[in-house]
Amino acid sequence: MVSYLTKRLLAVIPIVLFAIFLMFMLIRLSPVDPAEAYLAAANIHPTEELLTEKRQEFGLDQSLIVQYFQTVKKIVQLDFGNSFVTNTPVWQEVAARMPATIQLAVSSMLLAIIVSVPLGFLSAVYKNSLIDHFSRLLSYLGASIPQFWLGYILIFFFAVKLDLFPVEGRGTWQHFVLPSVTLSLALIAIYTRLLRASVLEELEEVYVLYARTRGMKEKAIMVKHVLRIAIAPMLTGLGMNLGKLLTGTIIVEQVFSWPGFGRFFIEAIFNRDIPVIQSYVVLAACLFIVCNLIVDIVQMYLNPRISWKGRTEY
């Protein structure tokens, strides 16, 4: 297992380097001069002398190759530079906002699991029953409603009309409810259907029949065997989505005035705050890689048929 992990961790390096390269090229390809962006963000009228001074400071007068290696070097040292707008280190800005985003992502993920595991499982077991229809409707809604719109609708009914939750902000647990529901509905839609499908598939497997003939209790077969195996594809999805959630709470953070990383990123885009955009891309790449790795490890723990060596053994 140790060698497997080492191999996987080593594979992270070229992926991150490639992500940095992509990000570096995209920024250089955009028509905006980082020196101009800096002055614009600071509300300073860009005279030629100031622009030259800033270009030198940012190393923009050097060749692209040198600039790329310098970027990599800085990122490796976790130096993302200072935000053009606030003039404080990006790392500090990100660290200050990350907890809020993580809280929201985790609470949405938990809500999605709490709802979709029983719902998906029950709608497979009671196929075509009321609960199956309900889960289908919920999935349909979750897959088709745009998040920002859902956010507004929830605020309108549950905060403004019914006065059950605050409209925006962060502080108490009530503040979590509407944004978490907004974020998790799309996940619930996917996981419920995913789990339902894989439970139905597992029920056709020979081991289920064998267990029944052995006289095992139905409940035990379902929970100890079927659910445990059927849940694997859903876990993969969860892992992928955790990365997506951590980097994709942007719209929901905007709608609910959630003081997280996503909102900060939107402002950075509008202000052409290049160091922030840069750090976001690198961080997102790392998050996705780490989440994938965690999923793989959990998968192997849950399903012994997947071995550490990466091949399937029966």
Next chain:
Amino acid sequence: MKVFQSKKAFLITFSMLISIFLVGCSNSEAGSSSSEETAESANSITLSWPRDIGPMNPHVYNPSQLITQSMIYEPLVSYGEGGELQPHLAESWTISEDGLEYTFKLRENVKFSDGTAFNAEIVKKNFDAVMKNASSHSWLGVINVLEKTEAVDDLTFKMILKEPYYPALQDLAVVRPVRFLGESGFPEDGDTSKGITAPVGTGPWVLEDYKKDEYATFTRNPEYWGESPKLEKVTIKIIPDAETRVLAFEKGELDLIYGEGAISMDSFNYLKETGEYQTDLSEPVGTRTLLLNSTNEKLADLNVRVALQHGFDKAAMVEGITLGLEEKADNILSTNFPYTDIEVKPVDYNVEKAAALLEEAGWKLPSGKTVREKDGQPLELEIMYDKTDPIQKAMSETLQAEWSAIGVKLNIKGEELTTQIERRKAGKFDVDFWYNYGAPYDPHSFINVVAKKGWGVSEAHTNLPMKAELDQQVQEALASTDETKRQQLYSSILTTLQEQSVFVPISYIKKTVVYQKDVKEFIFPANRDEQPFNEIEKSQ
């Protein structure tokens, strides 16, 4: 197959599931807590702002917000209604005859919120800190002409200029960078461009509580020299989304939504029509203008520029797109600024006249074609607009339709704001949107960009036959110490610009405010960037 032996077990599981999904819905604590918050202090208001208030450094710009900077820091001279300059931290001032020496008599018994005295020395210290980074402030005229400052005695401060510059006092009324930080707010090396230690000012408010990106609470400054604000507390909640702002206001979490474009025009009219709230529009704060680039061969012809102005129904466009929240503009600068009250003959909507002018300019409509031509060239232009601005987009589309009726093909191109500004500065456009700066910057900042290169406006005027004369008049007006002469120069400059039609005024932009019924009258500040909340009251 059956997992659950009985229907009962199934029902229990199902209802648990539903209750988990609707978690918290039965609890009404959150709702009541926010209502309590509003009721907590009847003498306080909560409003929203789209961005975090920032570190409140009086000498730098982003990310500090003007509105909150104006609550804490005060100017020597303030800008009143109609551009009248009023004593503020300076009780009086004298200007030497040659217009080079400004001597300010400072107000007595003014203290910073930390209890230290406001005097000529701290004024000088602030000016020194600003001048240390003069290049960052070169947009502000007074900084460019400032030779030196002097603390003559405890309450006399002197400013010596390199050359006469009449708007020096107007420039001192702006919110940043020429307002005053108390001694304890300065960092050790005195260089405020890198940060301050605390926002210590002489203004009516002090920052009491602040959570980045979430809220900021201000309470009365106990040391304030003037009349204390009527409210005890002002809370500013950071809500970046305009629709959320409206929903929070409807729920009563906000007492006030104020600003330029703080909510959409639809939302404003919706809130107004409910009749449950009070709404108001300010005097014009700026003009939405089209900038026609005279360096473009087609637009170099005055007849073409005037024809384009005759060629669209301005009143209908403004009413239709801004839903009555902006007002049709005939003057380039609205008349509520100093020196701008000039007689202007409105350019009416007249398609025949437009066509006749284009004919006169040699742009004929070949039979069977819809676009006019001259020497085989079609009359085709491009308008660029800020992609994120729905009003600019809608106006561009309207212009495209209207001008096609007079045989002009208008291509529309959405640009990102930074690209739009870059293209404007480089003179790479035919038609662009432009706005003046508002009070207290205008009209002097306006004529400055008409003459000074680097902003794209002077460049757009390059092909005017009287450009050199115009620039000369601008220089004279800015340096003039004679009020009558200055008025004459302004009238002449503005009249020439109106006649030349490089600027096409479209509408006057106004600020909006929506407030709850228990908030007494809201008065818009004369200075575009300020809102010290001194006069707002709440009915008990």
